[in-house]
Amino acid sequence: MPRDQKLRTTEEFKFAKSFLKDGMSLLKVSKQTGIPYATLHDHLRGRYVGRDPPSFFGPTNELTVSEEESLINYIEYMAVRGLPLSRQNLKRFVIEIVKKSGRKTLFNLENGPSDKWVTKFMKKHKNLSLKKSHPLEKCRAEISQNQIDQYYDLLESTLKRLDLMNDPTRIYNCDESGFSGRLNGTKKVIVPKHIRHPYQTQVNISGHITLLLAISAAGQTPPPLVIFSGALPRDDYSTGIPDSWLFEKTESGFVNSDLYMNWFNNAFLPSIGRKRPVLLILDNHVTHLSTYAIDAARDNGVDLLFFSSHSSHLLQPLDVVYFHALKQKVADMSVELGYFGIKTLPRKFFPKILMQSMNRLTGLTVSSSFSATGIYPFNKKAVHALEFNPSSCASQSRAVNDGDDPEERQACDSCGHSKDNILVKMGLVSADLANILVEPPKSKQIGNKKQSKRKTLNTARVYPSISPSNVTSHNTDETTVPSNDEAQPGSSGTNIIQKTITKQGTKRKSKECTTSTRKKKAKKSMKKSKAIIDDDNVLCIACMTNNQQFYWVGCDRCDNWVHYECLPARVQTDVDLSLITDEPWYCNVCVQSEE
Structure with a gap:
């Protein structure tokens, strides 16, 4: 059974030596302080002179304390970024660090550290473990x-x-x-014992x-x-x-x-x-x-x-x-x-x-x-994104200056890495290893390939229901939907056109809503160019948002509106032709209804 190993500090050994100076035997000092007899004996003979820390397991460290601390911080940083290191990656970084230092090493500089060294490295750092990774799309990361x-x-x-x-x-x-x-x-x-991997x-x-x-x-x-x-x-x-x-x-x-x-x-x-x-x-x-x-x-x-x-x-x-x-x-x-x-x-x-x-x-x-997921009981701290938290590092990280925004730093044209290693500025990696432990490269645009125009809803949003105070009996002829002013303030996605729902199931616009007037004005300008609508009640029928940063296109038959950027390329061509020729343009809903 393995012994109960424990790292000892310099202060503990100084405290033990104070008993020896008082004439106490080595065996009694071992029982008094809890430090093994052999460990005290080795220290008295000078076996651990010059080591920092003075007591540790295994042979002499091939990495210095600073190098090992930087490597641990880098492993944590890459893991939370969705780019965890494998055993081979770890070995490659260790070899690069040792080569840069120029000191003698017991490692094979071609194959790197052995698997046994990696196992002991993982055992030494209890916060690290080997786990099977799961695929994650880049957009989710x-x-x-x-x-x-x-x-x-x-x-x-x-x-x-x-x-x-x-x-x-x-x-x-x-x-x-x-x-x-x-x-x-x-x-x-149940399988025979000699079968190593049962499938x-x-x-x-x-x-x-x-x-x-x-x-x-x-x-x-x-x-x-x-x-x-x-x-x-x-x-x-x-x-x-x-x-x-x-x-x-x-x-x-x-x-x-x-x-x-x-x-x-x-x-x-x-x-x-x-x-x-x-x-x-x-x-x-x-x-x-x-x-x-x-x-x-x-x-x-x-x-x-x-x-x-x-x-x-x-x-x-x-x-x-x-x-x-x-x-x-x-x-x-x-x-x-x-x-x-x-x-x-x-x-x-x-x-x-x-x-x-x-x-x-x-x-x-x-x-x-x-x-x-923190919904019930409500807990807004239940979920964390794949973002690095500097406070979780073993070392005390420094705050990054306002001018060190990752989005504003210049990237190398050949490899995509940032020219200024932000990990050094954060205090996670020592300056000597800035060219080895680098942050992940940014994704580059290949050639003249345009980025996808597909819209994604980057914020959560809520669509409120009819207020209970405004809901009447099912026998009434009409049930009025509250306007957006009665909905939750400040929540995106609540901009729905106010409607009145009749008993027969038909829908007509409320007389109080001024959306129709604004649409007519916008449609007049659309004959010459794409419209810009400032009405918060209008939703794009493609992405169901009210993003005012895009141009709007209105159907010449119904009251549907859509972002020009949300339309497929072939439909955008039809819209451009209608603007040039003054011909009407119909949305997909109207086209399908005719068919």
């Missing part, structure tokens, strides 16, 4: 802490406005997840299946929507399944706006009770952003809160906890039934396995999805 803080600020104000800080029964999260035959069983298997084939599912599901912070699960690719299973697949479950089909097996609206109206709304308002948190999938979905939520007392783009892996309860646990249950149950290897899981059995897997997940698993 670039989510900033400011975007996350803005989301939590908006979430907090929305929960307080709706009086939901202590009511988890009216907080829901909705999302889609696919099942396409990539499920792996997680239970341990198990994946669970195969014919076609693609999409699950549209919502969960509440109280552990409730409304009926889901299961979408099959191609066609529904031929045999009976709904026996034993609750009648409230919905089953649909599409050619690809993916969800679309019509199916989402069918689930929202026929499964979600009937299962959330009558108490309003209800908060539904969801991502920026195109099916969630249609005007029909937003209007249906507003008319039924459901407030919609959208994450910022590319942040669902951090903020969405279903993605963070629930879907992982659910897919593991589905895979384990499929393996238990023998559907793995060459035996494909029949699609008719999938709903039954899915239902049993959902039943095996307790309400605690569902509610923990919200606590892990």
